[in-house]
Amino acid sequence: MWDVVVIGGGLAGLLAGIRAAQRQKKVLLVTEGVGTLFFFSGIIDYGDVEQLRLLPGHPYQLFDQETINRGRKYMEQVCPDYIDTERSEAVLSPLGLLRSGDLVPKGMKLPNLLSVGSVVLLVPNGLKDFFPEIVVPNLTNVFKNGQIYVENLVVEEFQRWFELGRPITSVDYADYWRTQKGHKVLKQAIGKIKEKFSSRLENGEKSVVVVMPSLVTEYWENARRGKWVADFPLSVMEISSFSPSPHGRHLAEYLRHIFQDLGGEIVFGARAVRSELEPTENGYQRCKQLVVQSKGKELILKAEKYILATGGLLGGGIEAINEKREIREAVFDLPVFIPEEWSSPHFFEDQPYAFAGIMTDHQLCPINPLTREVVLENVYVVGRLLAHWDPWIQRCGAGVSITSGFVAGESV
Amino acid sequence: MKYRDDVITSLDTCIKCSACTAQCPVSKVNPNFGGPKWLGPDAERLRLESGAILKLALDDCSNCKTCESTCPSGVKITDMILKARRKRSLDQNTPTLALKMRLRGYVLGRAEYLGRLGVIWPGLTNKVLGLKIMRYGLDKALGISKFGPLPPYSQALGIRADQAKDGQNRKLERKVMYFPGCYTNYNEPNTGRMVIKILEHVGYKVVVPDFHCCGLPLEANGQFAKAQVNATHNLELMENYLQVNVPIITSCTSCGLTLKEEYPKVSVPGAERIGQQTFDLFEFLWSLHEKNELPLNFIKQEISLGYHLPCHLRAQGIGIPSLRVLSLIPGINVHNLDVGCCGLSGSYGFKKEKYEISMQIGRGLFEATKIGVNHGDFQEMITECGVCKVQIEHGAGVPTKHPVWILAQAYGLA
Ligand SMILES: Cc1cc2nc3c(=O)[nH]c(=O)nc-3n(C[C@H](O)[C@H](O)[C@H](O)COP(=O)(O)OP(=O)(O)OC[C@H]3O[C@@H](n4cnc5c(N)ncnc54)[C@H](O)[C@@H]3O)c2cc1C
Ligand code: SF4
Numbered sequence: 001m002w003d004v005v006v007i008g009g010g011l012a013g014l015l016a017g018i019r020a021a022q023r024q025k026k027v028l029l030v031t032e033g034v035g036t037l038f039f040f041s042g043i044i045d046y047g048d049v050e051q052l053r054l055l056p057g058h059p060y061q062l063f064d065q066e067t068i069n070r071g072r073k074y075m076e077q078v079c080p081d082y083i084d085t086e087r088s089e090a091v092l093s094p095l096g097l098l099r100s101g102d103l104v105p106k107g108m109k110l111p112n113l114l115s116v117g118s119v120v121l122l123v124p125n126g127l128k129d130f131f132p133e134i135v136v137p138n139l140t141n142v143f144k145n146g147q148i149y150v151e152n153l154v155v156e157e158f159q160r161w162f163e164l165g166r167p168i169t170s171v172d173y174a175d176y177w178r179t180q181k182g183h184k185v186l187k188q189a190i191g192k193i194k195e196k197f198s199s200r201l202e203n204g205e206k207s208v209v210v211v212m213p214s215l216v217t218e219y220w221e222n223a224r225r226g227k228w229v230a231d232f233p234l235s236v237m238e239i240s241s242f243s244p245s246p247h248g249r250h251l252a253e254y255l256r257h258i259f260q261d262l263g264g265e266i267v268f269g270a271r272a273v274r275s276e277l278e279p280t281e282n283g284y285q286r287c288k289q290l291v292v293q294s295k296g297k298e299l300i301l302k303a304e305k306y307i308l309a310t311g312g313l314l315g316g317g318i319e320a321i322n323e324k325r326e327i328r329e330a331v332f333d334l335p336v337f338i339p340e341e342w343s344s345p346h347f348f349e350d351q352p353y354a355f356a357g358i359m360t361d362h363q364l365c366p367i368n369p370l371t372r373e374v375v376l377e378n379v380y381v382v383g384r385l386l387a388h389w390d391p392w393i394q395r396c397g398a399g400v401s402i403t404s405g406f407v408a409g410e411s412v
Numbered sequence: 413m414k415y416r417d418d419v420i421t422s423l424d425t426c427i428k429c430s431a432c433t434a435q436c437p438v439s440k441v442n443p444n445f446g447g448p449k450w451l452g453p454d455a456e457r458l459r460l461e462s463g464a465i466l467k468l469a470l471d472d473c474s475n476c477k478t479c480e481s482t483c484p485s486g487v488k489i490t491d492m493i494l495k496a497r498r499k500r501s502l503d504q505n506t507p508t509l510a511l512k513m514r515l516r517g518y519v520l521g522r523a524e525y526l527g528r529l530g531v532i533w534p535g536l537t538n539k540v541l542g543l544k545i546m547r548y549g550l551d552k553a554l555g556i557s558k559f560g561p562l563p564p565y566s567q568a569l570g571i572r573a574d575q576a577k578d579g580q581n582r583k584l585e586r587k588v589m590y591f592p593g594c595y596t597n598y599n600e601p602n603t604g605r606m607v608i609k610i611l612e613h614v615g616y617k618v619v620v621p622d623f624h625c626c627g628l629p630l631e632a633n634g635q636f637a638k639a640q641v642n643a644t645h646n647l648e649l650m651e652n653y654l655q656v657n658v659p660i661i662t663s664c665t666s667c668g669l670t671l672k673e674e675y676p677k678v679s680v681p682g683a684e685r686i687g688q689q690t691f692d693l694f695e696f697l698w699s700l701h702e703k704n705e706l707p708l709n710f711i712k713q714e715i716s717l718g719y720h721l722p723c724h725l726r727a728q729g730i731g732i733p734s735l736r737v738l739s740l741i742p743g744i745n746v747h748n749l750d751v752g753c754c755g756l757s758g759s760y761g762f763k764k765e766k767y768e769i770s771m772q773i774g775r776g777l778f779e780a781t782k783i784g785v786n787h788g789d790f791q792e793m794i795t796e797c798g799v800c801k802v803q804i805e806h807g808a809g810v811p812t813k814h815p816v817w818i819l820a821q822a823y824g825l826a
């Protein structure tokens with residue numbers, strides 16, 4: 001018998017598991033895959049919390065401002081290299097556009113943009129999904145007083161990949177920079193840039209910075225291969241990446257390790273397929289046990305409390321039955337809130353499907369959208385699976401996952 | 413037709429996110445290997461549409477199944493790869509591998525025969541395998557890397573007949589059937605003996621029939637027909653026991669995965685029950701604990717250990733029951749490294765052209781192990797898989813054993 005079983009190993013599930021394990025709970029986390037953290041840029045968005053709290057049903061309405069702030073502080077505490085300055089920070093998107101972020105990794109933080117004289121965009125050879133021809137004009141807009149230069153970095157190690165036409169992703173390069181050899185290669189390249197620009201610096205020009213995709217400059221304490229901080233002769237800004245994102249993967253690995261070090265256990269590659277319910281004394285229902293598909297057999301898992309963190313349509317928490325346009329929640333068959341526009345002819349216009357999900361009470365227990373009655377007393381719903389929000393338009397993806405994950409981890 | 417429909421459905425669930433390729437340990441270090449996305453769902457479409465098979469690249473996959481436990485959409489990537497391999501082995505027009513490679517596939521695939529040979533004269537075989545000149549010969553003649561950490565052989569575990577003769581009796585006793593597998597049988601029979609001792613200690617009679625190799629090394633080395641024959645033979649030995657709900661216990665994670673995943677697909681009686689009735693040793697012990705049937709009179713152990721999760725245990729989707737069971741023992745402190753594949757993956761790292769790659773794959777694990785030891789977090793490693801053990805000892809130089817030994821100490825059996 002577990003204290004808590006978490007279903008889903010994305011950001012929301014991991015954070016909920018970490019908080020619960022830290023509170024001395026015996027926690028088992030069951031997950032089919034790695035979740036959307038591999039797509040995650042590493043930049044944590046909260047969105048305009050005050051405004052979003054005014055929207056009917058928005059998950060932020062479930063919490064008071066203080067709780068939202070505590071969740072944010074908690075995230076900073078768990079991942080100390082995310083710095084919370086309590087305002088949004090400017091960082092670079094994969095296309096070199098300026099974008100704001102609420103909690104950002106140190107290495108992505110930009111300096112005072114107007115103080116920068118020269119910007120050198122360092123492009124590793126053959127890097128997949130990176131488009132200098134788009135990035136350069138964008139950087140010109142960002143660094144208004146700066147001059148943009150491009151340096152290509154040919155890495156011998158990947159030459160063969162390049163010749164074979166094998167895509168080299170930012171994850172591949174990020175791994176390489178972290179090795180002794182890779183670090184040396186990069187340090188040398190940056191040293192050369194410094195030399196090239198030294199005369200300008202001496203002539204009193206403003207600072208020179210290097211901007212670079214595919215780099216994670218800091219691996220945090222408890223990283224299994226040791227804490228690692230890149231050390232370069234010039235200051236280097238990281239650009240975030242498209243999927244698979246090295247920052248997202250780094251965060252996913254890190255959270256997994258923290259969770260396991262706190263005594264949590266992860267069951268990988270197993271899907272929760274259904275649940276068995278039982279009535280409670282006061283006439284409600286609760287989950288009695290969970291059925292999980294492992295290789296060859298079904299496992300029965302029993303816990304006091306269950307945290308449902310299975311994501312939305314993308315994570316697998318909501319299944320769409322295409323022809324009928326019906327959707328259902330995959331594990332507990334919870335009643336799903338479906339916006340009316342769902343079946344309208346403008347179906348894909350405003351993406352109303354983004355608002356589909358599970359409605360809950362303030363404790364995050366699922367409720368019936370019509371009667372508002374609690375459906376399952378010992379189940380808590382977190383993350384993307386919640387109803388009434390759109391992470392894309394409202395730019396609050398990680399914010400909602402962190403807040404709800406933290407709150408569920410606190411209350412189980 | 414059914415299979416094709418299944419494949420098409422799972423093809424369509426691929427959202428092309430490349431997460432699998434980002435995590436694939438082989439793809440990370442081998443540029444010739446396109447990675448699971450390309451070899452699985454992408455190539456599958458090509459194979460289905462044009463009948464073409466991307467032939468040689470298929471061999472680069474070590475079948476560690478990391479891709480599958482990564483995929484956010486549940487695509488059965490390795491199924492596609494293995495099916496394509498199988499298909500290729502039937503395809504007349506495929507350019508056949510050079511004789512040397514086929515011969516090597518034969519030797520490595522026959523872990524069992526290599527094993528039987530080894531134990532007839534363990535001392536001699538070890539000496540012979542240890543000889544530089546011999547390894548040089550294997551390297552040149554068969555393409556078995558002279559640097560790869562070939563495990564030593566010792567006196568085989570042997571069989572244990574069932575005393576009860578008919579099915580009725582079997583039902584009354586608390587009995588399990590143990591599937592030791594080639595590695596345990598021939599390379600670490602003492603671990604096998606300890607598994608049996610523990611099972612007896614917790615109140616079970618143990619039967620070990622004359623099983624053949626589970627078939628995984630055969631599949632991995634392209635010997636599909638032989639794998640099928642072995643599976644059929646083993647299932648015949650199990651059938652009567654399966655009918656009366658006797659659990660089948662494995663202590664090798666690759667055998668366990670094969671029994672749970674591949675055996676149900678064989679069409680002989682008993683196959684429909686094998687998945688449900690196969691248990692990893694610690695999975696079984698934990699299930700006893702859940703029924704309050706596991707003796708908890710442990711001797712306190714003041715010990716810190718590093719743990720490596722074998723890919724084929726991860727792929728079973730049962731979590732890490734050994735750590736759960738060990739956590740019941742007072743004083744034990746385990747550091748779960750969770751840094752991915754050791755690189756050996758069955759017999760992969762023994763192959764000459766794969767040795768370098770396998771060492772590169774394992775680098776993260778070796779580093780993490782050494783860091784743990786240098787920090788004083790632990791001095792010893794545990795892992796369920798025999799070849800992972802051999803690889804960790806070879807790559808990180810840290811003594812490693814099966815967790816059953818820790819349990820044995822705590823029960824006062826070792
Ligand atoms: C492409 C992309 C980019 C993003 N970029 C940003 C960004 O830049 N900034 C930001 O703030 N936010 C971003 N987000 C949003 C943010 O990452 C998400 O809100 C958040 O990750 C959602 O996390 P989750 O844990 O709720 O769900 P998910 O990450 O979807 O995780 C769900 C998990 O549940 C598992 N699962 C599903 N069903 C089952 C089952 N039945 N049994 C067992 N396991 C199951 C899945 O395998 C998965 O691991 C992005 C999201 C995406 C998709
Ligand atoms: S099974 Fe392992 S080696 Fe093969 S494609 Fe998947 S991750 Fe790569």
Ligand code: SF4
Pocket residue numbers: 425426427428429430431432433448449452453482483484485486487489
């Ligand atoms: S991880 Fe799954 S969905 Fe993503 S590319 Fe690989 S097979 Fe496709």
